[in-house]
Amino acid sequence: MISATDLRLTFGKGTPLENPALRGMSLTVNQGEFVTVIGSNGAGKSTFLNALAGEVMVDSGKIIVDNQDVTKLPTHKRAGRVARVFQDPLAGTCEGLTIEENLALAIKRGQRRGLTAAVKKEYMERFRSSLSSLKLGLENRLGDKMGLLSGGQRQAVSLLMASLTPSAILLLDEHTAALDPKTAAFVLELTTQIIEEQKLTALMVTHSMKQALEVGDRTVMLHQGEVVFDIEGEKREGLEVKDLLGLFEKQRGLEIDDDSLLLD
């Protein structure tokens, strides 16, 4: 379980570029829930995710992960509980390292690292079987450099790496946005499959309203650094993009001017 209470964060405080990114964000994600997060550019989606991961420190508010207050902890001290897939397919893996070395890094996420060999024989069976579930033939390419893989393949491996060890929450930051439509669909399907199979708690930021409604079991919309609506269960069933827009306008008395939310 993860809960964020009244998060506030302003970038460039006291400068002409002052930008309040989070203005009292609160959200609680329960065990086993798969929440999709939408919002236009500048709504604070990425900042919220970065705050949960520890990449940015909030000015005020509280972040609790599995009953522990992690508000002040840096990224690497939260990593044992918070798994992450980045938007940039190249950001989640090291291209100079081999596939097996990347997986070996991930299998130790948040744990002590010692002086024994990083790539151990006993990992191989697991690496092979999880890679073969991707159906990309990567299980036979364990010794290949990550840089030889395409963006989509690398994103699929990133996803695998994030789910290799248990976590309190899996953060997905528009992780299909930089991929071509076919690959994006593949990675999204893989995402839902992994989350379902391992019963993961996940928070997925997306730019597409359609995607936000299609996957997961709860949808949250952010606007100007706070939650404007939060729907789940029956209310969410059968909801379409135009209903979401209506909901948003009703809540805010605003019209959505960001075309990219309506496309696709």
Added chain:
Amino acid sequence: MLSDIALYGAIETGLIYGLVAFGIYISFRVLDFPDLTVDGSFPLGAAVAAMLILAGWNPWIATGAAILAGMAAGAVTALLNVKLNILNLLASILTMIALYSVNLRIMGRPNVALLTEETVLTPWYDLGLAYHQVPVVLFVIVVLVSLILLWRFMKSETGLAMRATGANARMARAQGIATGGMIVLGVALSNGLVGLAGALFAQSQGAADVTMGVGVIVIGLASLIGGEAVITPSTVVRALIACVAGAIIYRLAIAFALNAEFLGLQSQDLNLITAVLVTLAIVLPGVRTSVAAKLTRKKA
């Protein structure tokens, strides 16, 4: 042609600079941390080892102390960068400058002679080898042991975390790696190797001198880049072998250049030759690819 003594001398210094190149491989290549501390930690290692040997310490323990001193110097540079957010290059220049004073303090004078002292080399002269071969034999062993240890380390969990830190720090943090700690450990390790090189250099040359570090960074880089041009560093072990090969090739090239009388070069031209060699080593691979690209374009 080179005389036997000049040939062995070149290999001997090449092996020592191979250790320096290991250090520079860790900072420049593994961590992507341009570290100039080595110009200070090389004479630091020499000074510490020399003074302890003069004080009657066992030369191997004195050499070990030189490694620790080098590591401390590297740790200072890394902490200036990690904790105080000073640009890495600048942090290393600060430590390098400070070390000049520290080294003078340690020795109490600009240079110290070791000619009559017992060094790590002394017992090896009784083995019946020619006088100029002894350092080569011992240094080959030291370099091999360092290479194997370093290779094992880079393949370990901690070593892999260090490589991830240099390659993709954001990803490393997301995997729970304390990237700041890895930088401190890596830069310390790097300068520990350079301290070792300085200690061995002082013992084989019979003296430690406060100015002996000038240009060590450039020679180390020349070795690293030259070695990479000869042996593609596609794996850790290949990269480490490239360091040693590059250092020995570099020293041999210098020895030949100074020996070739028709070139009219003298020993004071050493730094100029080094700069030219480094420039060539950096530029040539690029020229090769662009020429190859032009050739294939013509064919097509």
